[in-house]
Amino acid sequence: MVTLKLKYVHEDVDRHGNVRIYFRRRKGAPKIRIQECPGTEAFSKRYHELLAASEAPPVPPTSLNRTPTPGTYRWLCVSYFGSPAFRLLDPSTQRTRRRVLESTFQEPVFPGAKEAFADFPLARITTRVLKVLRDRKADLPGAASDRVKAIRAAFKWALEDELIANNPARDLAKLPLSGTGWHTWTLEEVAQFEKRHPIGTKARLALALFMWTGVRRSDVVLLGKQHARDGWHRFTQYKNRNRKPIIHETPILDVLQEVIDASPTGDLTYLVTAYDRPFTAAGFGNWFRERCNEAGLTGCSAHGLRKAAAASAAENGATSSQLMAIFGWMTLAEAERYTKAARRKKMAGEAMGKLIRTK
Known part of the structure; x- marks a missing residue:
């Protein structure tokens, strides 16, 4: 069934309930998997790249x-x-x-x-x-x-x-x-999502995991109760796990534990499909995209929640090194994007009054 109104784009649902999106120009042509989340800039970029490639004149064959x-x-x-x-x-x-x-x-x-x-x-x-x-x-x-x-x-x-x-x-x-890049959620957008998906729903659990753990999409689909011990989550990040594995350790905040306790979860992962199986990263991205659409947040994405969490932590005074520890970044460059932006905002707030002449 095709629900995306784009030429040559098709959706398939596998036996685990994961939605997979493909580009196919014509019948008999190979199907090309689109990994990016629908509604995002990355998805649009990939779609137009495939569309342009399919329309290009044939190159002398090798x-x-x-x-x-x-x-x-x-x-x-x-x-x-x-x-x-x-x-x-x-x-x-x-x-x-x-x-x-x-x-x-x-x-x-x-x-x-x-x-x-x-x-x-x-x-x-x-x-x-x-x-x-x-x-x-x-x-x-x-x-x-x-x-x-x-x-x-x-x-x-x-x-x-x-x-x-x-x-x-x-x-x-x-x-x-x-x-x-990805749109960073505002506090108003988070509140809009929470209003549509109250505590006790799978969607609210997904939101809480992103907001209060700092994990990537590839990690949120693997995170489960077995990673919780003595009030902390501890696991090896999926990204770069073969070359430069990073152990992610963060305390479980009370606000997160409250949502976990009130939510249906799987045995090995907090988040599961309608068939009680763990999500794939791409399948979860498509599922979460639909939950955002239900809340009227067509421009928001899972990755944008991670950016919102980083911006919030920086504005609350987190240092670059602390952000690296929370979000698993390996260099200062990514963290300093947020700390520098937070400092600019704070300095602007403190200095705006100086625009007014006192005499």
């Missing part, structure tokens, strides 16, 4: 079924996919990087050129050549950034493994991103 020719761009990428460095990445990161790199194989090296990237010799690849791949996504800065990250990672590995003598991707810069 035989991708045969073994890659050694010393070519595709050979480097395929070698990277089989490397220990790639296998240590989180499964979701592996899927993204593979998809991004494979999507470049049949693109022409330059506009109008017959040569595709797949068989292009590594000896002829320069930073300028790689900029062609990046700049083809200039109208979708997020997709351009994904290309830069994937290409940088592959070439960095190839240099370390001595497949290449120099790294042309080292100086490949990302395009500047516009906007502020």
Whole structure:
């Protein structure tokens, strides 16, 4: 059944009750999974990216079924996919990087050129050549950034493994991103959601877990009673769990415990589907999107709740180091976005009176 009013977008419900969204241009064409949450900027970006790709004229074909020719761009990428460095990445990161790199194989090296990237010799690849791949996504800065990250990672590995003598991707810069990303919930929007979904509902439990734990969507679907001990939640974060695992430890606030005690929960996870099974991260995102729509919050998302919690903590005086501990960030940069914004707001409030002349 299709409830999204977008061309070529289809919804499937699996046996666990998870809604999966696919893009398929025509009957018989492969279905492409859309992982992003409907109604978000990321979903719109991904949809238009797939739409544009499906409308693009065919590129002179390259035989991708045969073994890659050694010393070519595709050979480097395929070698990277089989490397220990790639296998240590989180499964979701592996899927993204593979998809991004494979999507470049049949693109022409330059506009109008017959040569595709797949068989292009590594000896002829320069930073300028790689900029062609990046700049083809200039109208979708997020997709351009994904290309830069994937290409940088592959070439960095190839240099370390001595497949290449120099790294042309080292100086490949990302395009500047516009906007502020996911919408940060306001206090009024939180109150509107709470009014529609009172304590005792699954939706209110999901809201409370985001607001009072600081976890990501990939963690909230795994969090359960077995992670609670002596008034604290303790678990290994899903993100980077293979490369740089981070133990997340935060006290269970009374406001959160009150909601948990009053809510139906699963045995291994607090949040479960209608079939009493744990959510997948994507399935939960779609389910929570519907709960937001029910509350009239079409512009709000689960990730935006995490941003709201961080902004609230910063405005209440949390330091950058404290925010890193709560939200599991590995660098100061992300935390300082919130602490600097909070300081600006506080200084503006203290200084506004100085605009008025006293004499």
